[in-house]
Amino acid sequence: xxxxxxxxxxxxxxxxxxQNLNLPSIASGCLVAVVGPNAVGKSTLMKSLAGxxxxxGKALLDDVELSTLTPTQRIQRLGYLPQTxxxxxxxxxxxxxxxxxxxxxxxxxxxLDAALEWVFDxxxxxxxxxxxxTQLSGGQxxxxxxxxxLVRQPRLLLLDEPxxxxxxxxxxxxxxxxxxxxxxxxTIALMASHDLNLALRFxxxxxxxxPTGALAxxxxxxxxxxxxxxxxxxxxxxxxxxSKGYPFVIADTTWRSG
Amino acid sequence: MxxxxxxxxxAEYRTFIVNRVLWLFGLSLAVVLSFLTDIASGPANxxxxxxxxxLINPDFLDPLxxxxxxxxxxxxALMAIVxxxxxxxxxxxxxxxxxxxxxxxxxxGIGSAATLGASLAIVLDLSWFGISHDYLMPISAFLFACGAxxxxxxxxxxxxxxxxxxxxFGIALMFGLNAVVGLFQYAADAEALQQIVFWTMGSLAxxxxxxxxxxxxxxxxxxxxxxxxxxxxxxxxSGEEQALSLGIAxxxxxxxxxxxxxxxxxxxxAFVGEIGFIGLVAPHIARMxxxxxxxxxxxxxxxxxxxxxxxxxxxxxxMLEGVIMPVGIVTALVGxxxxxxxxxxxxxxxxx
Numbered sequence: 018x019x020x021x022x023x024x025x026x027x028x029x030x031x032x033x034x035x036q037n038l039n040l041p042s043i044a045s046g047c048l049v050a051v052v053g054p055n056a057v058g059k060s061t062l063m064k065s066l067a068g069x070x071x072x073x074g075k076a077l078l079d080d081v082e083l084s085t086l087t088p089t090q091r092i093q094r095l096g097y098l099p100q101t102x103x104x105x106x107x108x109x110x111x112x113x114x115x116x117x118x119x120x121x122x123x124x125x126x127x128x129l130d131a132a133l134e135w136v137f138d139x140x141x142x143x144x145x146x147x148x149x150x151t152q153l154s155g156g157q158x159x160x161x162x163x164x165x166x167l168v169r170q171p172r173l174l175l176l177d178e179p180x181x182x183x184x185x186x187x188x189x190x191x192x193x194x195x196x197x198x199x200x201x202x203x204t205i206a207l208m209a210s211h212d213l214n215l216a217l218r219f220x221x222x223x224x225x226x227x228p229t230g231a232l233a234x235x236x237x238x239x240x241x242x243x244x245x246x247x248x249x250x251x252x253x254x255x256x257x258x259x260s261k262g263y264p265f266v267i268a269d270t271t272w273r274s275g
Numbered sequence: 276m277x278x279x280x281x282x283x284x285x286a287e288y289r290t291f292i293v294n295r296v297l298w299l300f301g302l303s304l305a306v307v308l309s310f311l312t313d314i315a316s317g318p319a320n321x322x323x324x325x326x327x328x329x330l331i332n333p334d335f336l337d338p339l340x341x342x343x344x345x346x347x348x349x350x351x352a353l354m355a356i357v358x359x360x361x362x363x364x365x366x367x368x369x370x371x372x373x374x375x376x377x378x379x380x381x382x383x384g385i386g387s388a389a390t391l392g393a394s395l396a397i398v399l400d401l402s403w404f405g406i407s408h409d410y411l412m413p414i415s416a417f418l419f420a421c422g423a424x425x426x427x428x429x430x431x432x433x434x435x436x437x438x439x440x441x442x443x444f445g446i447a448l449m450f451g452l453n454a455v456v457g458l459f460q461y462a463a464d465a466e467a468l469q470q471i472v473f474w475t476m477g478s479l480a481x482x483x484x485x486x487x488x489x490x491x492x493x494x495x496x497x498x499x500x501x502x503x504x505x506x507x508x509x510x511x512x513s514g515e516e517q518a519l520s521l522g523i524a525x526x527x528x529x530x531x532x533x534x535x536x537x538x539x540x541x542x543x544x545a546f547v548g549e550i551g552f553i554g555l556v557a558p559h560i561a562r563m564x565x566x567x568x569x570x571x572x573x574x575x576x577x578x579x580x581x582x583x584x585x586x587x588x589x590x591x592x593x594m595l596e597g598v599i600m601p602v603g604i605v606t607a608l609v610g611x612x613x614x615x616x617x618x619x620x621x622x623x624x625x626x627x
Contacts, residue, residue, distance in 0.1 A: 069519050088522040099516035104374075106512045107566045111288050116509040116568070117521050130285040137284060146284050147291070149566070165517065 018045035018172060020205050024074035027058060027065040034058030035226070038074070040234050043222070045203040048196050049234070050216030052209075053226030054250050059209040060100055062226075063177045066207070067097035078173055092121045096171030100178050100209075102155055103162040110153075110161040111137075111146045117165045136168040140194055156182040163191060167198065174198070174206035180215065188212070192219040213241060213266045225249055238264050247272055295571040298564050302578040306356065309585040313352040316589050318597065319343050354482035354546070355588040355602070356581045357490040359553055361543035363580015364498060365536045366554030367561060367573055371508050372532040373431060374515070377442050377617060379555035380540035384448030385423045386551060389544045391452045392419030394459045394471045413545030420541040423448060424533040431529075474548035477603020479588060486546045493542040494577070497535050501573055504528065508569040550603045552610020553580050553587075559617070 020043040028034030035058040043049060051059050065072035066083060068091050076083045078094060086094065103113065114136065118129050137143045142160050150158060159182045166174065174195065180188040196219050199206050207224075210216050216223055216237065223240035225232045227249035233240040238256060246254040246266070254268040308323075315326045321340055329336040329344050336344060366379040380386050396415040430444050460471055501508070507528055511518045518525050544550060560583075561575035584602070587609065591600040 067520055069516070088524075092520075092522040095520075097520035099514070099520060101514060101516055103513045103517060107562055108509070108512055108568065109291070109566070111284060112509065112566070112568045113513050116506050116513070117517075119506040120510050120523060121521050130282050134282055134284055143284070147287055162513075162517065165513065166520075 018079055021077040025076060026073040028061045034061035038231055043205055045205055046199050047221045048199045048206045049222045049224055050208050050210050050220040051224045052216055057226045060177050063175045063209055067095055067175050094171055095173050096166040096169055097175045098163055098166045098177055098179055103158045105151045107149050107151055109147050109149055113161055114165050114168050118168055121169055132168050136164045140164050172204050176208040178209055188215055217264050241266055295565050299574055306578055306581045309582055310352050310356055313585050313589050314344060314348045316592055350482040350484050351479045353487040354479050355584045357487050357494055358543045358547050359580040359584025360577045361490060361494045361539040362554040363557035364577040365539040367558040367576035368532045369536045370558050372529045375441055381551040381554055383427055383445035385420050385540050386549050387449045387452035388419040388423035389416040389541050390475055390549050391456050392416040393474050394456050397467050397470045398459045398463045416545045417541035421537040424537045428533055476601035477548040477550040478601040479547055490542050497539050505569045512567050550606055552606050553583050556610055556613050557583055
């Protein structure tokens with residue numbers, strides 16, 4: 018399985034969010050962090066690939082153009098986690114996740130039940146399953162939203178800031194779950210994020226977007242170089258290695274060109 | 276601990292379902308009881324059991340009682356049930372698709388639009404193509420209600436279905452429409468004026484069994500129709516983007532549901548006049564006891580609406596000895612404090 022993006026334009030004229038994106042093919046089993054400064058088009062890219070917004074150019078998943086998929090085919094292949102948290106309603110997470118399964122799949126009840134068991138265990142949120150969403154915190158709702166996506170076992174995961182509301186424990190837990198999903202089921206995950214260090218820890222590749230276009234699709238240490246950090250974020254930053262050998266980004270000062 | 280037999284969550288959830296089925300059963304029972312009480316209450320002193328046997332076997336009652344039960348009170352009580360059911364269902368669906376707990380046919384001005392449509396038919400004394408006035412008035416009310424729904428839909432599309440925006444627009448619409456109705460009232464002759472005023476008070480007095488049957492058929496049709504969209508509606512509660520990403524055509528769903536809401540509201544109000552707050556309160560009751568899984572929420576709201584309206588009908592006979600108050604006045608008296616309570620609670624929770 019592979020995802021191939023070329024000559025991709027997303028967002029509307031005159032100031033398209035992304036003008037012309039050409040990337041090497043992304044292979045299955047790959048977790049890609051999509052990073053870059055605010056308003057660079059991370060969310061728009063996610064939405065466009067998910068079919069919520071139009072795109073121009075090529076976006077091939079297994080050589081099939083995403084925009085030609087029927088709604089049914091799309092929801093079988095793609096799982097999109099919006100940046101907005103699920104609403105606090107009186108639904109309980111179990112209903113929240115199962116309704117998503119019911120609208121998108123025609124499986125037997127036994128299969129649906131098994132998928133639900135699996136996903137609540139996978140994310141470790143079994144204890145929340147029967148509590149009304151109104152009683153959950155923002156972070157807990159975010160986890161339930163992720164469960165709604167993972168339960169369908171899509172082949173391409175598009176996650177827009179899946180950890181924005183989570184504490185340290187759950188950030189790691191979610192990233193571990195997503196990572197193991199890409200490895201065991203050989204799927205592809207694109208994850209928009211502002212957390213560079215989390216991206217460094219877990220991602221196979223980093224797609225660094227800057228206001229002038231994509232700077233790199235490369236392993237984290239090659240994508241987050243001082244030069245690229247300067248160009249993308251306008252900061253003087255560097256990659257350091259902690260005592261355990263993990264890389265992390267430190268931003269020293271802001272930087273302005275000219 | 277958590278690692279137990281498989282499908283434990285499904286088993287746990289089953290107790291939820293059993294509870295909710297029991298609640299629905301209880302609500303249905305309450306509706307039946309209230310219906311019988313509604314028929315029994317009044318100066319003629321007929322007991323509930325007598326009413327029940329009289330409905331099953333008319334010969335059980337003496338001729339006078341038979342006329343009171345079958346001719347006078349049954350149409351009233353039936354109409355209360357079906358109108359309440361229609362408004363309860365309409366309110367629930369509307370709150371879901373507009374994602375707005377303060378939405379209801381009444382608070383968004385759809386009721387006022389129906390009033391305007393009815394007033395128009397009354398004042399102009401319409402009778403086209405041999406369709407009688409009795410039916411043109413509801414038809415006109417329906418068309419105006421649809422118009423108001425689509426205005427709301429347009430607004431929601433261009434300015435976002437934000438709670439405050441939609442409610443403020445609804446209030447503006449209500450005032451605007453009331454002003455136009457006032458204009459009609461000013462221009463109308465005495466008889467038409469009386470009809471309009473009577474309409475705006477909402478009364479079951481014009482009920483008869485055939486009208487009640489017509490509304491019942493509409494409720495049944497709309498309810499069966501909504502059954503095909505239960506999961507989509509439930510999923511829409513998780514959020515619009517979530518629903519979109521699951522392949523639900525949210526705009527189309529909204530459109531279809533608002534059409535259904537117009538149909539329900541207009542057919543309910545067409546025969547009884549303006550009745551407020553049932554469509555606002557019933558969904559809240561249903562949500563409180565049944566949650567928002569629409570498999571239970573929609574029938575629950577329908578039943579709560581029927582129950583509330585039936586209780587209001589009973590109350591309308593008991594408030595003043597020997598006088599039957601227009602039921603719309605009763606629902607407003609009970610509903611307004613509840614509406615204010617909701618607004619205050621929303622305010623405290625900071626927005627939404």
